[in-house]
Structures are given as C-alpha cells and as structure tokens.
Amino acid sequence: MKRLNGITLPFRKITDMKPIQPIGTPRYVRLPMLMHKGTPCVPAVSEGEHVAVGQVIGRAEDAQAAPIHASVSGTVTALTEFTAEDGSAVPCVEIRADRDQVLSPDCKPPKAETKAEFIAAVQASGGVGLSGAGVPTAQKLAAADSFDILIVNGAECDPALSADCRLMTETPQDVLDGISWIMKMLKIREVRIGIMKDKIAAIKTMSDLCSTQKGITVCPLPAVYPQGAEKVVVFHTCGRIIPEDQTAADLHILVLNVSTCAFIGQYMQTGIPLIERTVTVTGSAVRKPGNYRVPVGTPVMNVLDAAGCELETVNMLLNGGMMMGSCITDLNAPVLRQQNGLVAMKKYRPPKKSPCIRCGRCMQVCPMGLMPLKLEEAYEKQDLQALRKLHVSLCMNCGCCSYICPAHRPLAATNLLAKAILPENAEGEQK
Amino acid sequence: MKKFVVHSAPHTNVKTNTLSIMGCVILALLPTAIAGCVMYQLPAVFLLMATTGTAFLTDLVVRALFRRDRTAPDGSAAVTGLILGLSLPPSFPVLWAIAGSAFAIIIVKELFDGIGKNFANPALTARMLLMVLCMEQMHTWTFPDGTVDAVSGATPLVQQATLWDLFLGNTAGCIGETCAAAILLGGIYLYLSGIISPAAPLAYLGSFALLTWLGGYPVLPQLLSGSLLFCAVFAATDYTTTPITKTGKVLFGIGCGCITYFARHYGGYAEGAGFAILIMNLFVPLLDRIAAPGAFGAAAKRAGK
Known part of the structure; x- marks a missing residue:
C-alpha cells in the first residue's frame, strides 16, 4: 500500500518513557464555556455558589456542545470572560478550590442498554476528542446511522507529545473497555488501533491485550508526520480514501482518539465526567518534562511549576504540540479539556521569511x-x-x-x- | 505582564534555507570551475570572477534601487553569474561578459520580480544574447594548449577528440562545459545532497541519446560534447525555471532532448542545449498545470457526483 507523504522529524521524544504523574489540586480553576469544537455552553452556576467535583457548571444547549463539569470542589468566585482560540469571547467560570474534592452525588455509573442511552450517557460525560480538536464525542457517535469499523487513533505523531503513548502503555485496559462498550452499543465488529511504528512499547501492550479479543487489530502506522489526521489514519489503517467533500462518517467509519476511548471506558465504570486529562509538558524551558495528570481548568502556570519550569525564561508557550499547537499569551490561561500538550520554549525566534524559490x-x-x-x-x-x-x-x-x-x-x-x-x-x- | 511570542504553527522548521541551497550549488559548480581554470588558466579565472562579481553586485544595487529586500547575500545571484561565466569561451572579452551578467540580473531576473519569479533561466538568456551579439568571440575556441580553433559557426562538437578527451575536458570549448567528469561529479553531489531531482537531467539526456541513436549518430561523443551535459545538470534543474512536479520535470527533459537533437542536426546554430532549455522554460506553466499531483480524494469526489 502506498503511504501518504509527510516529513521525518529529526527529534526524538523525550517524554515517552515518563510515567503519568498527578499534579494535585490547584488553588483555583478557570473553566471557559468553550472547551470543544462547536457552540459554547451556558453557565449553570452563579457567583458564590458551592460546587462539587463533577457537578455540571456549563449546560450544553445543543448537540454541537458537550457539558462542562467542575474539576474541583469549592466556591464559584466569578463569572468572567475568556478569549477562546478563535478570538471569540466566551463566558468563563472561576472556582476557588476548597481542597476537599467532594464528589457530586450525580456521579454514578450510567446505565446504558441501548445505543440511544449510550450516546446520551457519553453526551452527559462531557466527552470530547482529547487529541486537540475537541469534537464532542456523542456528536461523532451519532454522525452516521451505523458504523462498519472503528478506528482508534493512537498516532500521536507530534514530536512533542506522548500523553496517548503513556496511556496505552500504562492503562491499556481502559482503552479496551471503551472499545468494548462502543463495539457492543454501536454494533461494530471491526476495530483497528493505529499506533505509530516507533512507539514500540505502546504497540506491544496493546497487541498483547487485544490478541485475545475478536475483531480488534493493532495497525502500526508509518513513522512519518502526520499520521493523526482523520483522512491519513483511515487511509493507513484500512486503505480507504475519504473523498474530498466527505468525512469518515460518510463512509461509515468511526474515528476516535485512543484517550477518548479510554475516557469512555472509565466513565462507564465510574461515572466521573471529563474533569481531568493527561498533558505532556515539555520544551526547552522545562526542567522536568513529562506527562502530568491535570484537572481541567488548572492555570498553565501551576502545571509549568510542577514540571520545574523557570517561568521567567519562557519566551513562547504552546497549547498542543510543536507542529499544530497554538500560542498561549497568558500564564493564567487554563488547561483546556482537549489540550494534549503544553510546550514552553526558551528563546524562540520565528524564522525570517524570504522569497519563494519554487523548489517544490x-x-x-x-x-x-x-x-x-x-x-x-x-x-x-x-x-x-x-x-x-x-x-x-x-x-x-x-x-x-x-x-x-x-x-x-x-x-x-x-x-x-x-x-x-x-x-x-x-x-x-x-x- | 510578561510578553510571549505569538507565531503561527508549526513552531519548528528545517535548518535548510536559500543560502545553504545556493551554497551547495556553488560547491557543485566548483569542480567544473576548477577544471576550467586549470585548463584555460588566467583568462578563465578573470572571466569567472568578473561574471560572478558583477552578478552579485548588480543584484545588491538593483534591489536596493527597487527598494526590495536584499537577496544577494543568499548566493542566488552569484550562482547565476558563475553559470554564465562557465558557459562562455575562455577567450571571451571580459567587458562583454560583465554586460551579459548585468543583463541576466537586471532584465531577466529583477524586472520579473527577482528570485523565484523569473520565467527564463537568467544565465542562459544572457549567454544567448551574447551569442547573438558577439558571434565571432562566442565561437572562438581555445584549446587547453593555447592554440585557437576558429571554425566559424561550429561548436566544439569536435570530431577528432577521443571519448576520453571529451570526458576529461581535454578539448576546446567553454570554460565549464568541456570536462564531463567534473560536471557529473557536481551533478551527483547535488543529487545526493537532495538539492536536485534527477528526473529532468535523466529525461533530457535519455531522450537525446535515444534520438541520436535512432538518427544513426554516435551517441557517446554527442552526449559528452557541447554544452549539453552542463545544461542538463545545472540549467534543467534550476528551481525557478523548471516544473515542480516529477512528471513535469520528465516532460521538460524530454522536450529539451528533442529540441537539442533537432537544433544540433538540422538547425543553423550547431549548439542547441541553451536554446532548448530557454524554449522549454516557456512551457513550464503549462507543464505545472497538466502534471499537478492528484489531490487526495479529489478523484473520488468527482466519481461520486
């Protein structure tokens, strides 16, 4: 099979051997009402109100949104505004943590017997694509009447990121649980897990675990950037070409990120919504690069502190990886729930552009x-x-x-x- | 509040830049230049220095006058000048060479918006201008031993030279075009360092060799003599004036091969390689269009509708 073009990036991941570590509860969190692709949520709490962990604080008004939950227990201190990545101003809920981390009574394992119930449960979980794009997962599950094949996207091709890789190595069972739920509820018989060839440990753990499972295969992807994009991962795992004006759902292919699958697995078991995620923290200004378990809405400052970053040396901050990340301009910016990486660079000078020489x-x-x-x-x-x-x-x-x-x-x-x-x-x- | 850099993704890039590419091209031209200077001695050295220096300075001055960003330091102008110098006979008058070099930069390059925008190869255009203006000087060939061969109108498609002479450059001709070994060395270096694609030169030489063989002419002497090899390696691989796709490059090479063959055997000018490249330069926009890569899933879209 022909493989698609791409680039071989010269650097080696330095964080893919670093186990996931929790950073603990921050003093306060800021939760913007737009932490997914779609329409913003509407704040469901008011100033001064006490909230528990997992309580809904942002209601989804339509299918283009996924509800937002409190990631800490504490008091709502302010309803402010947050400038989203696309420049629009969205409401933002600030919560001062009381460090008790009282779990909301609403968090109990959901019951799902049918496809509709399952999708409703996923919608209530606040699940979104965890690899950066943040499309509400329920919206993806409902994008086609039926799916023939589930592609679990564990490509994570950006050279800076390793959160998905660690997840597959440390807790592959969660991934498998999520996959099993989706297979059962959506009646999908075939699953392919795409993992980049150079992630040897992740491929091994996932293959070992899936060897006894019927219908699940692990597909090593070429060690070339990019692999994670929907069209690329579909082509490299099952050889199908998505026409220009269509999406994977039009071909009855469901593509979900591996962390998203793992989250669904955990949620169906515990009922705890999406309030935490793994973020790879790396970059030249970070002394202890690694993978950190971070409550959603934690100020990036706290995450950088935990990773031993000297804040005064930072010159560029990225939400996401080196290749597709966007710049953060504020140390108080919250970690978003779809954010998979946090890169802090010392002395970064954008290269000077010169005229095109038509080299091709x-x-x-x-x-x-x-x-x-x-x-x-x-x-x-x-x-x-x-x-x-x-x-x-x-x-x-x-x-x-x-x-x-x-x-x-x-x-x-x-x-x-x-x-x-x-x-x-x-x-x-x-x- | 602390200020951070804001920059569009990606936030990393290759170290290669225009200067490093042009540096590689100059390095690849060096064996040829050295061979020329060794064979034809001081006149060749002066000529090369004159054309290269003029091109560099003209680029610097003209872009300053046009209020454009400086591009001379990236080495592209020097490459143009060096290629022009290498394609002149060693006995060529230096003043004319300087004029030609300035013409290449000002008229052929800068009037079309400079590097990357010119449609014709500047060095070859200047060479053809000089050929038309200075017919006699352009066809005065000096042998490495200093004797002059003034066969009017002919090129050093020397019949009496042995293949070995042609390969090593022990014959009369332009400074940089006689030593096939040095040209090939430069070409192989450019290929190995990833600067050029071998598609155009191979298609050029291949199609020319095929036609020559079909026409009943001796293939190897034809391939090794004249400016064919030099043009195939250094002009048919110019980024700006050749197609960007592989298919386009192959078609470009085949076109060059055909034109060179017919110019050599049927044309008034016995040397056709330079003209072949210039004529094919005009086809580049067309070739780029018909040989565009298939966009992923675009064909499926059309079929689906």
Missing part, C-alpha cells in the same frame, strides 16, 4: 497532494476560483509545508486564511 519541497511533503506554493500565489491574488481548483479545502493544516520550506514561508497559515476567504466556508468555523 512543500508539494513533495504534502500528505494531501496539494501545491502549497501555488495556493499561496492564489491567495495573494485572492483568486477564489484557483483556490478551489487547487483543493485548498483538503488542507488539514499539518504544517509539513511550512516546516520544510527553505524560504520559511508560513504556507500552512496561509492555507488557513485562504480557506477562510472562500464563501462556502463562511460558517465553516462552526462545523
């Missing part, structure tokens, strides 16, 4: 077979017709083109801008 490297590395240099030209001319012809909508913003460009042109960022000027994508942000 961007095109050679593009997994989607696009021509980023032509897209850039078309964008500069604001030529919508050309942008469509060049299939700009296929760009998944993996960043291979920007990475490889010897002229250091921000090609991936240009593609984002190009997608935004197409009228058909005008409301695409809500998708």
